[in-house]
Amino acid sequence: MDDGDVDVQALMIPLLAARVHQNGYLPMDRYRDFRAVFFGEATADQKERVLFQIFAAAGLHHSLLGLDTHDTYRLLGRREVGMEILGFLTREPDTGVFRHTTIREAD
Secondary structure, three states, X not given: OOOOOOOHHHHHHHHHHHOOOXXXXXXXXXXXXXXXXXXXXXXXXHHHHHHHHHHHHOOOOOOOOOOXXXXXXXXXXXXXXXXXXXXXXXXXXOOOOOOOOOOOOOX
């Protein structure tokens, strides 16, 4: 693995401890963690727990097996958001010059 690569699986493993109702983590704890992350000073542990909650809400840990077509597409839509966030965390942006191209009107 290159120095710039991120091990996604290693990133996810510590986040599993943030499950609600596991290890004494309650819905009120989740509420306080989100408030600290978005409106106050959050600890590293709070940030990790909130990240896991976002991934869980996006359905990254849910299986698609056995779902009907409607539920599959609904979950895939949620999962797309989670995958975008995961991508922001694990992929360095291209450092090249941004080039905006437009379609020129014919003369």
